Amino acid sequence: MKLTKQHAFTKEEIAIVFDGQIRNFIHQTALFFVIPTKKLNFRQVLSLKSMRRLFTYFFAIAFLWSSSLFSQEIPTNDAFTFGEELNFEVSYGWLNLADAKLQINKRSHTQNNRPHYKIDVFGKTKGAATIFGRVNDNWGTYLDTNTIHPSVFYQHIEEGKYRKHEKVSFDQKNKKALVEVFEKDNRTLKSVKEYDLPGQIQDIVSGFYYLRTLDLENLEPGETVLIRGFFDKEIYNIKLIYEGIERIDTEIGEKETYIFSPQIPKNKLFRGDYPVKIWVTKDQNKIPVKIKANLFLGSLNFDIINAKGLRNN
Template identity: 35%
Template sequence: MLNNILLFLYLFSASIFASGDDSKVVDSQFVVNKGEKLEYKVSFGFLTVGEATMKVREKTYRVQDAGCYKVDIFGKTSGAVGWVTRVNDHWGAYIDKESYQPYISYRNIEEGRYRKNELVRFYHESGKVEAKEVNQKTGEYKEPTIYDARGKQLFDMIGGYMHLRSIDFDSYEIGDTIKVDAFFEDTIYDFRIIYQGKDVVKTKVGSVRAFKLVPIMPDNKLFDGENAIATWFSDDQNKIPLKVKADMFVGSVTVDLVDHQNLTSPLALVED
């Protein structure tokens, strides 16, 4: 169960992919600030079970002749939970500075005795995705698997999260849907995210004006219903994720912002 809870260390996992057709309206004021750092805690009920850090690297990179941001997410168990099972995961991606589509993404997973090291390359012009894993016995990469993504504006989780931040939600009506093309592990998904309007979220850094989004989850054994996850992004130029709340069959999980550094502009704080 704990390993499933810590999926939220990656800040919404499949819930924050975003595709092109229904998210054409981009906020011209949104700018990714190099050096941005966000810190979160993960709670199961009243128990803090983990922590996560998201970083945008200070410099830009070139991949497939495109300028890219490098974004990394680190997640681990914390406190007494670490004595029960240890999680120490690292996810990352090189994403296009304009479209936020990924060119390279990677996962280095350590969860108890489970290990997975994966490298994925996205070739958007040809519509191909190349994924390969490390053989845990030899330390060498296995033969890559090729996936056909022609006709898709495809994102990984990190690129989708960044693209979602660039959308101008002031142009959306409550109930509007963002459709999704997303690659995760060995599958191309078609998700939907419902815009549910504006809200105020209490965080460790203060109460913040926010947009509320609810991904429609497919049938699964983890989440309790298709509206089981709610996410909140700041209603300002930063559009950072503030909170996630998920109803699971085993209880409620939350991810809460506890600190931030190097944002583009001040958060949209409101007086309590």
């Protein structure tokens, strides 16, 4: 759809924008419409990220937390254990878009002759959101139980007709990452390429669990944590700003939380200088209970709905 009228929003136009943001959150298509106005160039503003980009980027912000602020070489894990499961509901305003789950397998898995946590993140559309295209995504990591660094990362992306299957094998000692990309059938190897790493690194799943092993008690408001991770063949370096402590109500009870805001490059998808906030419980478990992103119109929310198998009760 293309409208060329130059004026302030009408209710009908707002509805179109709302629908377009949902479609771009859910589906793979790059651009559904263009609506120029006096205040904003909608051609730029509404060329929103696809579901693959937005959902993945959101998880990257939330879970890719590898910090140079802390000097622990081998962290002590008192925060999580085998069998933990965290479930979230993803919503846009009043519309429930998807369910998300973070799950640690109940048993140890061996990689490179060492015990590992097998951790999976699942994202799946539900209800009315499936009208715009079904999404069933899975990101996973094998996390060394001793070093809390990943040995293997994998992703299986199913969004409409789009498919992506990838495996990354990390050589943390020699600072290398071997990326294997598979065809849509997830059997035929499509490409293999090795990448240099700047040092020990996290993936978008393992980074969050690494953060949970660190001592956050001494952080002062305004301090920054450096995010460094490897994803989609790129090194990510993002500053995470600590804002302080807040007590909030959640589906699993009232929780005192740490608040973080990632510094995000300027773009037309998010609104404001620090559009995303993450609430992490101020207890031994350090689990995320809420994530909120202010979009161009409205906000996207991840809210915890239940937590099972926590290490500390």
